[in-house]
Each structure stands twice: as C-alpha cells, then as structure tokens.
Amino acid sequence: MWIIAEYEAASLFSLKLSSATTSGGKSLLIPTPYAIKMALLDVACRIWGVNIAQQRWPIIRDFKIAIRPSPTALVSNVFQRVLRARRGDSEENEDAGFFQRTIGYREYVSLHGSMSIALGWQADVIHEWAIDLMLNINYLGKRGGFIQLQTIPEVTQQIPNSFITLTESQSSFSINGTLQVLDDCEKSLTFAKANIYSDEKIKSDKDRVLRHIVVPYKLKRASKSFTWYETVETGR
Secondary structure, eight states, rough: OEEEEEEESOOBBOOTTOOOOOSSOOOOOOHHHHHHHHHHHHHHHHOHHHHHHHHHHHHTTEEEEEEOSSEEEEEEEEEEEEEEOSSSTTSSTTTTTSSSEEEEEEEEEEESOOOOEEOOOOOOSSSSSHHHHHHHHOOOOOOTOBBBEESSEEEEESSOTOEEEEEOOOOOOOSEEEEEEEEEOOTTOHHHOOOTTOOOOOTTTTTTEEEEEEEHHHHHHHHEEEEEEEEEEOOO
C-alpha cells in the first residue's frame, strides 16, 4: 500500500549530506528518507502530542519512501559570511569575542514544478493517520525550506514508474542520472534517539544508514554561480 501526496516548493531547498562540515558541503537535490521521516515525526508531535507520536514512531521509521522529483532543480552556489564558535584565546584579535568571522560555502536549490512523495508499507491495513501527517508537512530539509501541498493524498496499491524508491537498492536507473548519498533510519533508531531533547545520541554507523541512489536529474548547464539539472526518463 502507498499514500501519495504532491507538493511544490514555496522557498529554496537546502539539505547537506549528513557527513558534511559546517564550513561547506553540497546540497542534495531531493529530501532524504531520514529528512522525510523526521518531518513526519515533527508533525506527529505537533498534532497528536509526544505520547501518540512515540507509539507510532516505529511505523513511521519503517515506512518505504519513494519520490518523483520536480522537473527542474537550479542550484545556486553561494559563499557567505558566517560566525562560528571561537577556539582558543581571542584577546589579541581585533574582533575578539565568543565567535569568529569566517566564510562558508552554501548551496540553495530552486525546485521548479511539483514534487510527489509516497509512503509505503507491506501490510494491507491502511494507516489513515498517515494521511493527516502528509497533509501537515510544511517544510523539508533545512528549516525554512517550505513546501505547499498541491493535492489531497491518495491511497494506491502501486506507485507509477515515474517514482524512484529511496529506501531500497535500485534494480534499474538512468545512466544519465545523478548519484546522491541519502540517509535513512535503521530499526535500531528508537524514539528516544530521534528525540532531540533526549540524552540518547544517534550513532551514524548503526542508527542511520547511507544509500547510494541515482536520481533522474541530468546536468544541463553549469557555471561558477549555478548548476542546472533537469529530469530524465527513468524506470524502477
């Protein structure tokens, strides 16, 4: 069973690889399964409360995720002035203080056209509450990457061939696609570890798994200030 919802980006999207540093790192072109499931968990906590969200977290964690990307992704390459925590004594520096000025590399993705996200599971039972979660997602990736729901989520037995599944190995992909490293939740990722207010920490090598997925984006044009991708035909 699958639940499919269609969204459109209302602002710029940005989501760095989990292993990227604070100073730099290229943005992914699509949200990862981990980011989507964290967005679902955030919605669950807001509309149901923490107790119910905790009860349903194992189902959310184990959802299969598939996506049909936006037709066009235009990446802006930006160097920004940022502040980061200072290390060591700063009394002799002209800009003494708790923070030091530096430069960081950032990428922001302008997604043109609608993007569809599908949640799947093995059982025949319909998780109707998952529809409520899909209805209330309002951002993905870095906070501020707002999205707007375009269609009412629908339940279906199969997803169209235009979708790519992100939570399992690919059986086929476009040779002209773009490789992305996407993170996902392992079954060992408990609610306490996912809860940012808990003392339990997520172990990247055990609680989060990385998958190499070829997404159907082909490089069309690039310069020092932008990179332009367009979708290509693909089949699951």
